Amino acid sequence: MSASTEHDQLILHTALTAGRIMIENGSEIERVEDTMTRIATNAGAQTSQLFVMITGILMAINGEVGAQIQPVKRRTFDLEKIAVVNELSREFAVQQITLQQFADRLDHLDSVSKYFPFWLQLLAAALVSGPLEVVFRHNLHDFWITCFVGMVGWVVYYLISKYVEIRFLAEFASAAVIGLLAVWSHHLGLGNSVDDVIIGSVMPLVPGVPITNSVRDILAGNLVSGPARGVEALVSAAAIGFGIAMVLQFV
Amino acid sequence: MTITEFIIDVVGNYVATIAFGILLNIPRRALNLSGWIGVLGYLLYQFIIVLGGGYVVGNLLGAVAIGVASLQAARWKKMPMILFNIPALVPLVPGGQAYEMIKNFALGQNDTALTFLLQVVMISGAIAFGFLLSELVNRLRQRAWRKRE
Structure with a gap:
């Protein structure tokens, strides 16, 4: 796999994970679309196509990788996670964190996020x-x-x-x-x-x-x-x- | 309405809004502000009621105030808007009327129940329409901002 394909895969993975976390925890659809588009643009994708629904997300970017689907199975209300994804996306936009760090922190968000006692x-x-x-x-x-x-x-x-x-x-x-x-x-x-x-x-x-x-x-x-x-x-x-x-x- | 009752209402609204925020796991630094927005929405609602404007207009303007204030808070704190408007909405929910409706249906008094059902529908519609109006105000303000820049 070439380096650019790998980078595209990472963009898709990051954006889809961010979108799934936001819908799972009770975000509105417009915010999800906005955040995912921003992630793709800030990561260097020229175009991105999105189809966001309450039960699943479909996303494609330009390049060699195909479109990918992320189903949304469970639904809870944890507004803190939405705020965290929002913050990470802002940090990524001003290049405080790299795409790889962004993806890693999203992957671990489910295990580190804390509820009130x-x-x-x-x-x-x-x-x-x-x-x-x-x-x-x-x-x-x-x-x-x-x-x-x-x-x-x-x-x-x-x-x-x-x-x-x-x-x-x-x-x-x-x-x-x-x-x-x-x-x-x-x-x-x-x-x-x-x-x-x-x-x-x-x-x-x-x-x-x-x-x-x-x-x-x-x-x-x-x-x-x-x-x-x-x-x-x-x-x-x-x-x-x-x-x-x-x-x-x-x- | 006496002054004591008014103070109790404001404190009750503030506490209840924050507590609902805790149940939804809102980040700690958004809690205080969402409490005050809840109080603001309720104050406007109560003001309209005292002026004799009726509960539909009261709920409508309360929802508008919550929507506009939430966007302002979201800009200021750089956090999503739903952290502020969801808990602030809770004191406007027509809990009393919804309960009376259920109770009267359960006891077989359908005429009274239908009256309360109509009230619940009117209030919910007023709140939804209030959010629509606040969204309109927000979009207009965004456009005005962009022109100035």
């Missing part, structure tokens, strides 16, 4: 639930019990989405748990209003990333990926709703 995520889930219950319903008495129920609901969501490979089951199960706990806490006299506790506690489960990205993708003209994400948001919202409705009907 688990206790902090628990605290965060509690602090989404409680304050929003107060903001929406002005019911200060139920603040603490909403924090607790929201935290337990989020633990259920976290564990199920980590160990069970069925999509939308986690939303459904944790909504059902939240409903049961809210009704139960009302029976024990800990909460004044079942409604307020449930409204606050489901807030950490709100599919914020798909909603926002769906709107942005449609506005940018990505008429396949935008509605696809909208369906994703709608189904998660429906799963939460069914979980709550099931509990309310039996109680």
